[in-house]
Amino acid sequence: MKRIRKIHVLVLALVAALLVPAAGVSRGNGTSLPTKIGKGEGSLNLIEWSAYSDPSFANKFEKQTGCTIHRKDAGSSNEMVALMRAGGGGGGGQYDLVSASGDASLRLIYGGDVQPVNVNLIPSWKDFLPAFKSPAHNTVKGVHYGVSVQWGPNTLIYNTQKVKPAPTGWGDIYSGKYKGKLTVPNNPIQIADAALYLEQTKPSLGIKDPYELTKSQLDATVSLLKQQKPLLKRYWNYATDEITSFKNGDVWMGAGWPYQTLQLQGAKAPIKEIVPLPTTGWADTWMLAKKAPHPNCAYMWMKYVTTPQVEAKQALVFGETPVNPKACPYMNKIEAGSCAKYHLNEPASYYSKIKFWKTPVAQCGWQPGNDCMDYSAWQRAWTEITG
């Protein structure tokens, strides 16, 4: 009798042990926005692009707030989405923030992996360039799911010794002049680059937005990309892959980011880049995970990285442009002329020529109805092209 009672107690304890964390999680799912930033939890777990919490500015944050940063560097947007969806989604109760690019952010929002953010708690937000206050890639129906942090254009990188004369526009990666020496990213969002090119060169297709393509527009884009495929040396998967290929001469020209150009120029490779307008571009957002275990530290981080001084530092570490124009003088102080070099002083018309990444969805923005091809159609098309 006595032993049986012990077993009962054991079972009860086990059930209780399982219920306690479950209750904790469900309580954490509240949807009301915080009205002030509470005391820091002492820890902050980030999924980030490499150097997005570079010690050159993150150490000061850790000292000020007592939030120790734990970093998980992701190599691609897909890896970020996969990391956020691991462990049951919403960051798995492990991650607080993710520095998602525009091709990942809507997937995280619609997948329920991130939660709304009160931008009023981020003082610098009201100083942002208008294009980055409530951009379509992180704000849905007026609800913000994070704060923009940095952006950059997709650039045309080339080897100055091999590519003569210098390229003039995106048409050069669709022409056969440098067959077998070209590279483009292995990413379905690359379809938008081809669509933007077709928008300029084939107006009869009626492409209004390179991320909102109808079936026939997508098909035309896919056939352009299939024609491009034999011209390519490879599709690059990680930024370091592209850097290696340029460095050892396997590739002479390709689509990339200013980051690769800076790295290659730093290694004394004969590399330059141009930004043919219009072009596609990326804009990154610090997004708050739905199951963020340290929300206060997360808010403190969003507040900190958008301040002008930190924006300037991060921009020059990574090779990108701040969303806060007040960073301009601080950039020039670190590196003379860098504000203009990274186009932070451009007029608003400049930003309208950069089509920022956003996840394609079925609902077209430029015509009523759900006739546009969604991201999984883009993904299938990309497999069809590259597979």
Place this chain on the structure above:
Amino acid sequence: MTVDVQAPPGAGPPIRRARLRFGAAVWRRPWLKAIGLLGPPTVAFCVVYLGALAALLVSSFWTVNSFTGELVHQWTLDNYRIIFSLSDPTYLRIAGRTIGIAAAVTITDALLAFPLAYFMARVATPRLRGLLFIMVVLPLWSSYLVRIYAWQTILSGGGALDWSLGKIGLPAANIAYSNWAMWLVFSYVWLPFMVLPVYGALERIPHSYIEASRDLGARGSRTLRSVILPLALPGIVAGSIFTFSLTLGDFITPLLIGGTNSTFIGNVVYENIGINANVPFAAALATIPVAVMGVYLVIARRLGAFDAL
């Protein structure tokens, strides 16, 4: 102590009594002992291994809501219809390429491993054999990824391969980022898995068989064809299980070494989980290698590969 010894059975403390009774029961019924020993691994095998396979198979008949990424628990053959579609043979092409390269790698490894294993088993002195063993398994001590990156450097433009070809007056091979490069790298990384079972099979052939063959007037080539090869075949098939299945499931080498026509099944599975969160479609694709390996293992069993493991 003395009280304990003199007391009749069943009169000791309750725990000791139970232990005695348990021991006696197990001794009287051997099947109880068998269940006790085999039960836990069997349960683990069923739950962890077969359970995972069953989950894979079941989820491949579901779909996913493309907008929210949530699973739709509704039976459908759509995933398989897309994969085996003849009007858009993208996935058939990818599966064919994966299986084709896996087969090419297996044949290459068998051709490379047989002479090496033969030399190790029958010609080399024990000292040299030990040295060769170390050389065969030495690459396994370093990370697979490191070796692939090393090959990336060797094969790339201006790398060791083109440089050496240039030194002996040959044109550059220029095979960086191509299926040739993948074939080469796969053949290299899986070679030890072929050498070891082939060596095992060759070593077990009694020397008297070969002497008998010679006594009956067979030349070296006849002995090789009629005596050694048939007896070594199970070892080759056993090794081919490794090289074939390891190539079939790989996705890192295509990513780092492959060119524009190098997508493997593994890459599409990875993309569908990472990019799309389309787990059902990935599961449907993943059943292809499972089915191929199933057929392969049945054939291998017929050829006696499992006796050589």
